[in-house]
Amino acid sequence: MKLCDLCAQTEATMKVSQLDKDGKVTEIAVCADCARQRGFTEVEKLKAGVAEIIAELKTRVDEGDSKLVCRNCGMSYAEFKRQGRLGCAECYVSFHDELLPLIRRIHGAVQHVGRTASGGRKQAQVKMNVQKIREALTGAIQAEDYEKAAALRDQLKQAETE
Amino acid sequence: MKLASDVVGKWLSATGPEADVVVSTRVRLARNLSDVPFTHRARPSDHERTVEGVRWALSDAGYMTQGQFLDNEQLSEPHGQYLVERHLASPDFVASKAKRGLYVSKDETVSLMVNEEDHLRFQVMASGLDFPEAFTAAAALDEKLETQLQYAFSTEFGFLTACPTNLGTGMRASVLVHLPALVITREIEKVLRGAMHIGLAVRGLYGEGTETKGNFFQISNQKTVGQTEWEIIETIADISRQVIQYERKAREYLMNKLRVEVEDKVFRSFGLLRTARVLSSDEAINLIANLRLGVALGLVNEINLAEVTRLLILVRPANLQVMLGETLTAAERDERRATFVRETLVHP
Numbered sequence: 001m002k003l004c005d006l007c008a009q010t011e012a013t014m015k016v017s018q019l020d021k022d023g024k025v026t027e028i029a030v031c032a033d034c035a036r037q038r039g040f041t042e043v044e045k046l047k048a049g050v051a052e053i054i055a056e057l058k059t060r061v062d063e064g065d066s067k068l069v070c071r072n073c074g075m076s077y078a079e080f081k082r083q084g085r086l087g088c089a090e091c092y093v094s095f096h097d098e099l100l101p102l103i104r105r106i107h108g109a110v111q112h113v114g115r116t117a118s119g120g121r122k123q124a125q126v127k128m129n130v131q132k133i134r135e136a137l138t139g140a141i142q143a144e145d146y147e148k149a150a151a152l153r154d155q156l157k158q159a160e161t162e
Numbered sequence: 163m164k165l166a167s168d169v170v171g172k173w174l175s176a177t178g179p180e181a182d183v184v185v186s187t188r189v190r191l192a193r194n195l196s197d198v199p200f201t202h203r204a205r206p207s208d209h210e211r212t213v214e215g216v217r218w219a220l221s222d223a224g225y226m227t228q229g230q231f232l233d234n235e236q237l238s239e240p241h242g243q244y245l246v247e248r249h250l251a252s253p254d255f256v257a258s259k260a261k262r263g264l265y266v267s268k269d270e271t272v273s274l275m276v277n278e279e280d281h282l283r284f285q286v287m288a289s290g291l292d293f294p295e296a297f298t299a300a301a302a303l304d305e306k307l308e309t310q311l312q313y314a315f316s317t318e319f320g321f322l323t324a325c326p327t328n329l330g331t332g333m334r335a336s337v338l339v340h341l342p343a344l345v346i347t348r349e350i351e352k353v354l355r356g357a358m359h360i361g362l363a364v365r366g367l368y369g370e371g372t373e374t375k376g377n378f379f380q381i382s383n384q385k386t387v388g389q390t391e392w393e394i395i396e397t398i399a400d401i402s403r404q405v406i407q408y409e410r411k412a413r414e415y416l417m418n419k420l421r422v423e424v425e426d427k428v429f430r431s432f433g434l435l436r437t438a439r440v441l442s443s444d445e446a447i448n449l450i451a452n453l454r455l456g457v458a459l460g461l462v463n464e465i466n467l468a469e470v471t472r473l474l475i476l477v478r479p480a481n482l483q484v485m486l487g488e489t490l491t492a493a494e495r496d497e498r499r500a501t502f503v504r505e506t507l508v509h510p
Contacts, residue, residue, distance in 0.1 A: 050384050089196050106327055106387075109389075114331040118305075
């Protein structure tokens with residue numbers, strides 16, 4: 001059994017070619033966990049290229065794919081497979097589980113780590129929301145409507161964590 | 163942008179770092195609005211709303227005073243092709259019939275397409291190998307736009323794009339390199355395979371599926387999820403630095419071992435460009451690329467790197483016609499191209 005060159009604990013299942021600063025290619029053996037952590041994909045899959053992975057989708061439309069429909073834009077998963085493009089942002093939620101393996105295959109990772117949207121307008125909206133609930137809460141307390149105040153307090157908590 | 167112009171973008175000025183090998187650096191970001199279906203699925207009214215929203219956001223961010231916003235009419239032929247040749251718009255974008263918009267900064271370093279595959283696709287180009295310049299400017303535009311627009315974003319997948327291949331950072335970072343010596347010494351495949359091995363894409367001058375005319379190559383990232391923007395950029399910059407070293411070594415080798423052959427190639431090309439009466443676009447590009455090598459090696463001093471790089475764009479069919487202010491047949495173009503190149507090179 002060949003152990004992983006990175007963690008030296010688990011059995012290596014994959015060979016990875018590394019290009020060092022001098023342009024020398026060295027091959028190392030890694031285990032599945034280390035490969036996933038570092039975003040290595042199998043060389044075979046890499047060779048396929050991103051465009052080919054998308055093109056290949058077309059050939060694999062299953063029966064169930066047309067029944068799986070985005071709750072927002074109405075696009076079916078079968079349509080996505082044929083076109084290679086999703087219908088709207090919500091499709092990523094509707095087809096989440098189906099897209100995961102595809103995204104992993106394309107990018108070798110499924111968790112975004114780069115810049116984040118500060119949500120300019122959204123943040124402003126959340127702030128406005130929080131402000132409104134606070135005012136209502138103050139009003140409820142002043143009116144001694146404690147039932148309403150308790151409900152508003154819960155709403156406020158939720159709004160603040162958004 | 164003045165269309166009847168022989169001025170080219172600042173990113174072609176050959177003033178950036180490593181300009182002898184690297185023509186330019188480009189950072190492109192893809193963004194979508196959260197409450198509008200992706201372009202191919204949106205209704206005409208959505209398309210219009212998106213164009214107006216982005217136009218307003220650009221104006222609010224102060225970009226309109228530094229550039230121009232072109233609409234559908236201004237994107238029709240021959241202007242569409244002219245913009246593609248200048249790397250300011252994609253072929254699919256100019257061919258589309260939907261309501262679109264294109265912002266181009268005066269110096270042509272910044273451009274933004276509205277309603278391409280994604281609602282927004284914007285890029286910043288810089289001369290030479292200069293990711294700090296290109297990325298900083300792209301990120302600044304991104305931040306300003308976001309104060310007015312609500313992007314489609316998830317903490318898991320990052321910026322959401324019509325095609326999952328652009329997901330995450332939504333960033334495509336690339337360098338345009340000129341590698342004639344590696345092609346002559348037949349080392350090119352080995353070098354480019356190294357880049358592909360670590361998951362980078364190598365393409366021709368005009369992106370996907372284009373030939374590598376004139377020994378110009380584009381190296382870019384394929385993966386956009388799982389790495390930060392700077393990690394992606396560092397990978398490409400690292401490879402670029404290696405490629406630059408290899409190309410320079412190959413040029414040195416040529417000058418030491420095959421000087422006569424190289425001089426012959428360069429001066430024959432120079433001679434043809436200065437005397438030919440008919441020049442096709444492809445022939446011109448290949449000859450100009452050889453001349454560029456001669457300039458970079460110091461063999462030709464009559465013209466500088468910026469001038470020769472500028473010619474590469476101006477000899478293209480649409481640019482030639484816009485510059486001359488005439489619509490020409492292919493045969494007429496070849497003749498006028500030869501005249502233009504001759505006049506530029508005989509009395510530079």
